[in-house]
Structure formats: C-alpha cells, structure tokens
Amino acid sequence: MKLYFSPGSCGLASQIALREAGQDFELIRVDFGTKRTIEGDYYQVTPKGFVPVLKLDDGQILTEGAVILQWIADRFPAKQLLPSLDTMARYRAMEWLNYVATDLHKGMAVMFSPLVDPESKTRFAEGNLASRFDYVNEHLASQPYLLGDTFSVADGYLFNVLSWAPRVNIDLSGYTAIQAFMARMKERPSVRASLDAEGVTLA
Numbered sequence: 001m002k003l004y005f006s007p008g009s010c011g012l013a014s015q016i017a018l019r020e021a022g023q024d025f026e027l028i029r030v031d032f033g034t035k036r037t038i039e040g041d042y043y044q045v046t047p048k049g050f051v052p053v054l055k056l057d058d059g060q061i062l063t064e065g066a067v068i069l070q071w072i073a074d075r076f077p078a079k080q081l082l083p084s085l086d087t088m089a090r091y092r093a094m095e096w097l098n099y100v101a102t103d104l105h106k107g108m109a110v111m112f113s114p115l116v117d118p119e120s121k122t123r124f125a126e127g128n129l130a131s132r133f134d135y136v137n138e139h140l141a142s143q144p145y146l147l148g149d150t151f152s153v154a155d156g157y158l159f160n161v162l163s164w165a166p167r168v169n170i171d172l173s174g175y176t177a178i179q180a181f182m183a184r185m186k187e188r189p190s191v192r193a194s195l196d197a198e199g200v201t202l203a
C-alpha cells in the first residue's frame with residue numbers, strides 16, 4: 001500500500017490507522033504548491049488533488065479520509081479499530097467520523113484559508129468552532145476515547161484535526177478533557193511514529 005500525504009495535514013489519521021493495524025506501507029509526499037510527488041503529477045493519482053489517498057496493493061485508489069479509516073478498520077478486523085458492521089456501535093462510530101470530517105476538519109480548514117480575513121477567522125472560531133470544542137470536551141470528560149474505553153480510528157482523526165489548533169491561534173488549554181485526550185494520544189506508539197515519519201513536532 002501507498003499513503004499519499006503532506007506533512008501536518010489530514011493524512012496523519014490514515015497513517016496512525018495503518019500503524020495501529022500493523023501494516024507496512026510506503027509514504028509518498030505530495031507538494032501542495034506544485035501538486036507533484038516523486039512519482040510525478042499528483043493529479044494523475046487523484047483528480048481531486050487532495051490528501052489523503054491510499055493506493056491499495058491491487059492499484060485501486062481510495063480517497064476521503066473518513067472512508068480510508070473505515071476501509072483500514074474493516075480490512076484488519078482483528079485489530080478492532082472500529083465496531084463491527086451492522087452494530088449500533090458502528091453507527092455511533094460513523095457519527096463521530098462524520099462529525100470530525102465535516103464540523104471539525106472543514107471548520108478548522110476555514111482557519112487556514114487565505115480567502116478568509118483574520119477578523120472573520122476570529123469571529124468564526126468564537127462563533128462556530130468553540131461550541132464544537134465544548135461538545136467534544138464534554139464527551140471526553142467521561143471517557144478516554146470517543147467510543148468509550150478503547151481507541152478507534154475516529155480518535156486518530158480527532159487528534160489529527162485538533163493538533164492544528166496552535167497553528168491557527170486557537171487556544172485549547174481551557175478544555176481539560178481535550179488536553180488529557182491529546183496527551184493520551186501522544187503516548188501511543190502509532191501516533192509518535194506517524195509524527196516522526198512526517199517530520200512534525202507538536203507543541
């Protein structure tokens with residue numbers, strides 16, 4: 001398998017999931033500025049031009065982070081990275097994956113956008129994102145991981161997205177359960193190895 005990524009972006013969650021699944025994979029770095037990799041034009045890999053992309057051993061391309069995470073969990077079920085299909089617990093997991101992908105990931109993306117002025121970003125963080133952080137913080141106050149007592153790929157995605165906060169001047173220090181979650185995640189060998197592989201150091 002090949003995982004196409006760019007350091008510090010949303011491919012980290014897929015890498016964490018592959019490591020949690022105990023899989024070997026090749027990391028291919030995408031230059032966002034040129035949309036090129038060591039292999040050439042990234043648009044030949046995916047016309048979307050986005051990371052993450054997982055290239056499967058049979059050559060098929062899988063896009064959309066939340067879907068890649070589910071593929072990894074379902075492909076390696078012994079690792080129990082998500083509840084089984086056809087259980088209500090699985091739909092709870094999908095609720096979280098969707099929430100992280102849409103409300104959090106794409107919300108945080110606003111904070112990176114060169115199309116949005118700094119004042120609007122501040123208003124957006126206070127008027128939109130803060131309530132999302134409140135919700136996550138309250139949820140994590142009573143359990144160590146999003147789905148309960150054990151890690152799932154949704155946790156890797158949440159960690160990935162929340163780790164961007166200092167880069168966009170969002171202060172999460174007042175959210176004590178989120179802080180504990182981030183510290184817990186940083187202790188996981190999969191997370192450490194993924195950050196190292198990307199050459200990313202978190203504050």
Ligand SMILES: N[C@@H](CCC(=O)N[C@@H](CS)C(=O)NCC(=O)O)C(=O)O
Pocket residue numbers: 009010011032033049050051052063064065066101
């Ligand atoms: N819908 C996609 C969005 C992925 C996405 O937003 N990727 C960003 C990085 S976090 C990207 O590749 N941006 C390319 C660019 O900025 O040039 C998914 O959920 O996987």
